[in-house]
Amino acid sequence: MRTYGQWCALAKALDVIGDRWTLLLVRELVLQGPCRFTDLRNGLPGIASNLLSTRLKELEENGVIRRESAPPPVATTLFHLTALGHRLEPALQALTLWGVNLKTEIGADDEAFRAHWMTYPLHWVLEDSRPRDALATIQLVAAGEPVFVEVDGGHIGVRPGQTQPADLTIEGHPDAIMGLLLGRIPISQADAVGLDVTGRTALLRRVMRTTPHPALANLLLTERRQRSS
Amino acid sequence: MRTYGQWCALAKALDVIGDRWTLLLVRELVLQGPCRFTDLRNGLPGIASNLLSTRLKELEENGVIRRESAPPPVATTLFHLTALGHRLEPALQALTLWGVNLKTEIGADDEAFRAHWMTYPLHWVLEDSRPRDALATIQLVAAGEPVFVEVDGGHIGVRPGQTQPADLTIEGHPDAIMGLLLGRIPISQADAVGLDVTGRTALLRRVMRTTPHPALANLLLTERRQRSS
DNA sequence: CCGGATCCCCAGGGATACTG
């Protein structure tokens, strides 16, 4: 294990989770819960299988994850976060929030996408502004992957997957969907950005935040950044 | 620039600050303020100068830092955090807090140490429980490096450096000093762990927290972690 | 199909020396 050898908590933390892919691996376990090797590989497009294996070993040695052989319905080993691992979530959220600033960049269209990656941002972007209204459901289909949103009693539920008859369906590129839900793309221009919106569009007014999530205020970044090749 | 190529804010963030040394470099600018090249090299013991140069270029391209030629008193270029860079601080703190759990490990004695690395932890560990008392000063000397603590009106000030006649002086290994201030090492055992405490020891009762900092509650980690070679 | 292990190769990073 390569270490910085510094008396500094940050350096110690980076000794453990600073290697390439490591924090993304933790992200998978946070967003998906206990995972099989294959689930992780699928959630980390581009990782070499030997690296995934190595990272899992390291994280286990450092007490961040634990491997457990699951009973028959699964019948294979599952990787869990330990209590220590779960304590990484605040750091994960802080870094993710910071990364939102960067996503403004050119939306490279060859980017990999997984439905569950949207769940964090969606929680930050949505709210139930009419808690007394009846339960409502929204089916998102981002880059072909389904995400299911449930609005009920002031609470927003987000998870990958489908439901049958949703009150509202939004289909298209992830960035376009987020742009619509953020209010940056008016419904009138949904077509123009390749969005397919069907159903009770009035539901949008219920779930879209009127005031941005406090932690997302930094989206209004004034400073301009330049791009290199 | 090597990128994960994922539609995910965390992945984007790691594209920018995920490389080796990068986040520690940001730490230096957060803790020390604007730095010269040499200041950074000194705050990052072990880094190769070419790597430092490369990282600075990358961070500048990505808008995290800015280089500015300072007027005569300094007469050289200084590296500043941009607004975007400053927004990394919450993530830095979250990771640092997580790292505190790991520092319990064997205190390797060949670790590098810099005084300003203590400032974050000290802010978390200290408080002024008697705001009406007169201003008081504590001089720490950790691993030979001086840290100056000022207690006044409910506020704690921490910065590297010295003051002449301090009300209390504590000298010794950083871990021992932190242990004492955390209350894990009673004053009676200060000698046994190589601490040299002189002056108004009653001041300790003023600055040591009776109730741990909320974010540090996770120090009471029950789970046991195993060690590899 | 799952959970890796093995091999090859290149790029990123470490160490040191050198320069404007």
Next chain:
DNA sequence: CAGTATCCCTGGGGATCCGG
């Protein structure tokens, strides 16, 4: 002081193979 230049080595990407 603020980097560049160079050399070398290890970590990581990519593919393939293997036991359960």
